Amino acid sequence: MTFLRRKEKPSFEGGGLILFADVPGAMGAEKILKGVGYGIKLVAPPPALRKGCDLALGINLAEQPGIERALRQKNAEYLGITPLGGEAQELLEIVKVVDFGDWVMVRAGNMKLAFDKRSGIIANTSGGGCPDIPYLHAELVGKKLSEAPRPKDIGFTLCALMLERALEECLTIWQGGET
């Protein structure tokens, strides 16, 4: 007797979930995100992560900032976005500051941003690995901290979000003169 091998179901492995208060909220968000081209999937959240309804959206966690922006633009409500890891995980909030004399560099997660203390001009960005990072590098370097486009507005990925954190800290240092 021969058995036909069952075709493997297409899997969705994005590492992140959007949690909702109710089912219509989840289905509405699915429509919005599919409409702008995100790869997502309606799933049941694991019991430990259930906060509202029994329906969640599986997302590629690396795309969290772009997804949040798309939902905000359509006033879609959701409870939160969470990684599908072991223990409860939170986005890194802490930053580190390195003084290079005429320049200051701020590290936020895997991203770094350095600016000129005298002019407030962004001297460099480094680190990261998502495809919006070289684009943001080109857009930010050479511009004043206060006039540069914000990674949270033109970036799409968690690397961009970390660069935004670094930029915010640099702005605080620059405006407060804490160098």
Added chain:
Amino acid sequence: MMLIAGTVPQDLPLTTGEVKASGNAMLVNGSQIPCAQGTGALVKAALAVTDYLKLEPPKVILAGDTGRGEGSRAIYEYLIQNISHLAPNVLVLHYCLPDMALMRKLCQAVEDCGKKPIMVADAASMYVAKAAGLASRFDIFTPDATEMAFLADPDAIHPAYINKHLFDTDISQTPELVSAAYQHKSAAKILLVKGAIDYVVKEGKIVATISEPDVPELEAIGGTGDTVAGLVSAFAYAGLELHEAAIIAAKSNRMAGKFAQVTPATKIGQVIEQFSLVFKKYLCSWSGVCYMGEGENDD
């Protein structure tokens, strides 16, 4: 063949071909690719090695992508379909939107090849290899200190979500992070951990540390991690043992930074310009790989 795959921040359809130097930029199949942070810097550094050693230049698979992932997915799909007949000796995966399902398919396609290439991953290709539990399929990763903490954190899917206590660790605690990463099968066979001290790790054991010349400004310069990845890949392609390739890549990058007298405002192209001078002066004595061309000096 050395094959490099990654996205570039410009409007570019999927483009394949051999890379050629073109002033400060590069040419691939008629398209000009700037030498800037990201895959451009990696390719240009690899090209500096192959040019110096008179090896076949790298072939590349590039696509434009500014964060939405279209170019990344095109690269993955192309590689999955074509890797078996491309049959590279070295496969370098760089800036791509992390996609665990596509990386899993690609690794399976590589496993199905008759001859498995040396697999190198940096940037988000390294992130997704770790997140998908595929790290041990790779031969070389080139993390910085934060990325090392990410590899050591068994739960993190991206460095933005690492445990804050791991982010607080400094480079001197790399040995503990290395140990944790190998314990969780989240590391490639060789790690080149970039920092104030560079650590070269072979299957869990630290085989070398490099701390000279000390050029801390390199960390601030966008693309210096990319050049390290390009160098180690090209030296591996040249036939060096992988850990030796990592050691020489780390030394070369530092020395190029010193030659360029870098500041945090230096552009990566200014560092890359120095590689041929660094190789000319040091490569023979560091590696035994001696190109006996004009002006060779190994003192």
